[in-house]
Amino acid sequence: MNTIGNILRLTTYGESHGAAVGGILDGCPAGVQISQEAIQKDLDRRKPGQSHITTQRKESDTVEILSGVYEGVSTGTPISFIVRNKDHHSSDYNNLKNIFRPSHADYTYIAKYGRRDHRGGGRSSARETVARVAGGAIAKAILQHYQIDVAAYVSQVGKITLNKSYHELDISNTENNIVRCPDEEKAKEMITAIEEAKKDQDSLGGVISAVIKGVPAGLGEPVFNKLHAELGAAMLGINAVKGFDYGSGFEGTSLPGSAHNDPFINDNGEIKTTTNHSGGIQGGISNGMDIHFRVAFKPIATLVKQQNTINKEKEEVQIQLKGRHDPCVLPRAVPIVEAMAALVIADHLLLQRTRQI
Template sequence: MAGNSFGQVFRITTFGESHGEAIGVIIDGCPPNIEIDLEYIQSELDKRKPGQSKITTQRKESDTVKILSGVFEGKTTGTPLAMLIPNEDQRSKDYSHIQDKYRPSHADYTYQTKYGIRDYRGGGRSSARETATRVAAGAIAKAYLSKHGIEIFAHVSSVGTIEAPNLGDLSIKELVTIREQNIVRCADPATANQMITFIDAVRKDGDTVGGIISTVVKGVPAGLGEPVFDRLHADLGKAMLSINAVHGFEYGSGFSGASMRGSEHNDIFVNPDRNIKAIKTLTNFSGGIQGGISNGMDINFRVAFKPVATIMKAQNTVDTSGEETQIVGKGRHDPCVVPRAVAIVEAMAALVIVDHFLRNLSVSGS
């Protein structure tokens, strides 16, 4: 397997490179009769596209998506659904200076070692540009899940050492409205302003910074997830760790749970409505997943992104001959990837949940 496909029932295969003619995705196993709203798909892509603010890369891509197959009269047909996104603003010359050099913390050396060849123009297949295809596929998955009462919300909860407070009990609709009113996509306005100022200062210094995206999935029924290796949280972890620059994933209490006692950490079951299908827990340290299977509570997780590897400062490295040399970043790059990665995290979460939702139909029959 070449590692370009994801999912079992709702299965996507992506293709294309950063500086090729186009990137695209094929969805196999997409259920029929999903109403396709092209404006909605485009709006999801717009959240990830480059050139949208002063704190993102200035590469200008409209990311205009075109559906090639699998849709008839505005609805999915159940056959493979193919989508294409042309590349419009490649500047391959920006990368000529690294043709024979390995960029620190990039995939240059590892790709060269594995394949004996690499596309140095923007990283080729290893570029985060590929993630636009996941967002397009994720929009289809989100449309299907919304019909079943499942909603997904992610936002930038920290940049560097700046952390947003708990968001309280606002609805996802309210949170999305707040998030989309600032360019860093943090659902706390005061924190967002601090983050923007900090990222801009980092950018002007020729450097980069990382951050964390927090996510909640509401409305997931109990029973999604498979034993033993396809546990729901395991698949969510794989999905998130497949995103460029992701270095960490935790769900529920995460690493903080390691310092707690069982008497503190256990989620006590309650059934106030006396309905076996509406059992809840008083706390949610489990993050909505127990034994790898959803328990009906909100699923929550956090994804940590490293600083973008390309910086506008001189760094020591080696070239393809093994000789020591120096390198300075050029071109258009994000000083912090998390504002644009919110859409990617939501898309990958949707792809995992929809895949398990459809897999569960074969077990429950409903």
């Protein structure tokens, strides 16, 4: 159950303060150009310590590819990669061994497994997403072959909301600021908000938006594995995510059908729609228009502020978390959203090859 995908399958392993995190990407077709640099580049975008608004844990997060790539090209066999953990301050967690941190997975892991590796959150730590980003970078290499492009950006931090659709933005600006919001003005407001939350020993949530361009019509399975259901599941599997919608989403629920429907047109021989409330997906299958969706992140549960909770013996206790934490995870979550989206789209690209005789 640590695997995602149908044909292209990513299995991850590793705990926050264990020896390593990593994964196996199985089902990558032979013949894909795999560049260690491209993987490393996405890992660096996810890496802790990249700016003053992220956690100060120091990890080089250097990836080693162990199999499945020969002379820079995938061979069709499983691609295994590993990132060693370096800067773990496990002793920071000694006093938390028997305490259930509020809104963390401490209690639920005990309920599930009867035990847990408490150091740094163990498997429930976002450190596990290193493997997702590495796997996703390989999926991006597959997509690149087909000129499919996945881009995510921060569109809300706390109460600061970017009220523009992706059409009105120049998404290529996303990497120009540390909060990864393509609107420079809003980016500044978001950074200020995060700085204040940090000062208050508090945390902020928000929204990441994503757009996928170049997806051919026909991807996605009609019933349970609708393309947006697979994207949604992949996003909801990311730490701290509380919601997902695509196309017109929750907002579109108040429109009448006559305003919501997307009329088809012949655009110089290509089938397009004049609007795109469908978010590029109709009946669970891509229609060739841009796929766009939103992902809701809660404010991270780790606060420096003092909190009330209980311990294993069900006694009331107060805690004040040390460790080194992100006041807002969204900037670092942008490559994770992209990685998961890339994995889903690449998986369905392959699957679609089996759908006609």
